Amino acid sequence: MFILVAVACKVNAVNDRLDSLYRCLDEAILHSEEYVNVREHRIDSLCRLVAVARTDSDRYERELLLFMEYKSYRNDSAMSVIGRCIGLAERFGKRDESVRCRCMQAFQCSTTGMYAESLDILGSIDISGLQPAVVGEYYQAYAHVYGELMYYGLPGRQQDSYRAESERYAKLALGVLDKNSDEYQQRLEMKYNAEDDVEQALAINDLRLSRVTKGSHEYAIVAFYRYMDYKRAGHSIDEAKYWLAEAALSDVRNAVMDQAALWELANMLSQEGQLARSYDYIGFAWESAVKFGTRMRNWQISPVLQSIDKNYQKETERTNMMLRVLIALVCVMAVSLLGLLVYVARQRNKLVAAHGELSRKSVQLSEVNDELRQVNMSLDEANRQMKNTVRQLNEQTRVKDEYIGRFMRLCSRYIDRNDDFRKRVNKMLKNREYESLWLMTRSGEMKEREVEELYGNFDEAFLHMFPNFIDDFNALLKPEERIAGGDGKHLNTTLRIFALIRLGICDSSTIAELLHYSVNTIYNYRARVKNGAIDGRGNFENRVKDIGMPR
Known part of the structure; x- marks a missing residue:
């Protein structure tokens, strides 16, 4: 059990490191132009130094540094510079150089990918009398070209021949390279x-x-x-991905255009x-290969790009299909809800008409009320079912749902009050209490109470949904x-x-109608408050609309 817990902890630690590394890599790609500018600045500085070199020896050393900057950045420039280096070395008689x-x-x-040219160049070299380090580089170049041919060539006898040649030259290189050099350690x-x-490979690494x-x-x-060592091990895939991501991150930060790590990592992901x-x-690896300027890299990346693009298109199609299904379901539910609302509206119209025939239509009114209760029960059931579907909707939908629920309760309460008022008026008419009826309907206190209750309900609902609105x-x-x-x-x-503006009601005339004020009064309120905004009045109401939104 302890071993299993330890292994699980180690796996989680590696995953956390990988996630952190991916975020760093994403950030580096986002700022890749900055790293390119740094490299371009170094190249410009070296070009200026080459231009002011006084001797062929100084020019050679500076051109060689320029080649090292270009070799993994821009291939055509690198080939041009190394050609000049060869000419300078031959001019001042440095055969080894x-x-x-x-x-x-x-x-x-x-x-x-210029394998024939590489073999032609190496075939023209006479290594007799050269220093061991130079001979080692010669063998390294041969081992590399045959290794590339073996890896990217067609399977068969030719591939086996390339493998044998690569191994032979690698062995020769190990025999002459300085054992303390990185070239020797890499080859080993x-x-x-x-x-x-x-195990030995990782020790060398x-x-x-x-x-x-x-x-x-x-x-x-x-x-x-190190990634290739772990990949060869076969049981440390996450560790292998970590070192592959490390390599890719360093390549991006060093503005390396001849990349292998990033597109290999893209393939694994x-x-x-x-x-x-x-x-x-x-996509970034492809752009880098284009900047590097060789069709070989584009050819190598192309199958990976096509595979990723194909998978991406499949995922996009699947997501679009799900979205279409969800939209269709929402449309069906919206139509159903609209039908229910239309039905409720029609029933309410019937109820209003029935109020004009209080005595003669009492039985019909009872039936309509029964139907309305059934509709309300249906609406409640529909709302309960819809809650499971719309739980993931945005903040605006949540606000609307809250107010729809309160609107329905207010409507129900208003219907009950109207019915009580009808019964009271009916009784007063029946008892011929016309004076009392006139006095009761003349006063505006009822409207004031209704307005105050409306405000109270609105305040309670709004502060329930946005408890920090006043402070915000x-x-x-x-x-x-x-x-x-x-x-x-x-x-x-x-x-x-x-608060109404926060709910999306921005028209002053609509706000005035809801709050029982004049449009001019509402306009003056809005103007006075916006003049006191910290960041100016221009974007104030948009910032009010963002209050309470999840961040």
Whole structure:
């Protein structure tokens, strides 16, 4: 049990690291232009240094630094610069440097799919009398071109031949390279990886990792080889993805356009169903390959891009289908609700007509009331069923649902009051109490009570849904312009006006009608409050509409 808990904790820790790394990678891609500008600045500085070089030796050293900047950034510029380096080395008689540059040129060719050119360059080199380090680079270039041919060539005898040649030159390189150099350690790690000795490969990678600066281009290369070691192990997929993401992050931050880590990571994420992120990554990798300027990289990325795009399109179609189904269901429910509302409206009209024939239509009124109760019960049942469907709707729908419920209760209460009033009037008429009836209907107290009750119901409903509205509203105003909210359970006229605006009722004439004020009064209230806004009056009402919205 303890072992299982420990393993689960380790898996969670790796997943947390991966999620954090993905967020960093997303951020780096978002700011990729800044990293490109940094590299372009370095290139411009080197170009200026090359232009003012006084000797061929100085020019050679600076051109070589310029090539190192271009080799993973822009292929055509890199090939042009290394060509100039070869010419300079031959001009001042440095054979070792000339051969070294030609090996770099051949390596760049094989990296970009120019295999025949790479073999031609290497075939023209005579390695007799060269320093061991240069010979090692020569063997490295041969091992690389045959490795690329083996990996991207057609299966069969030719592929086996390429593998044999790559392994032969790799072995020759190990025999002459400095054992403390990264080139030697990298070649040794590749050897152990190919032999399925992952433990030894990771040990070599640990040593290489300790020698590079985290986040550098060299770190990205070592991290990518570590990913291949873990991938070879087969039981550390999450760990492999972590190091692949590390390599991709370093590539993006170093403005590396000749990327392998990012499109490999995009392919893995696509297979796991993380289509949105994989689509973003492969798109960025494709743009980088275009900037690097080789058809080989585009050819390598194209199948991955097509696969991700196909998966993305399938997911989009599935999502669109679900949306269409949901929209159809909502439309059906909306039509049903509209039908119910029309039905209720018709019944209410019948009820109003029945009130004109109080004595003769008493039996019909009872039947209509029974029908109305049945409709109300149907509406209640429909509302209960709809709550499960519309639970995920937005804040505006929630507000409307609340007010619809209160509207129905007020309507029901109003019907009961009308019925009580009808009975009372009927009784007074029957008893010929005409004077009392006249006095009762002449006074406006009933309307005032109804209006006050309307305000109270509105305030209670609104503050129930937006309990912090008063504080949030005052936070938009200057301290001296803030409005007192009474006892916290009722709104004053100013707050009530902006509460209606928060609910989406912005027309002054509509607000005036609801609150029983003149349009000019409502306009003056709104203007006076907006003049006290902290951020100016222009966007004040839009900010009021955002009060209470989830963040």
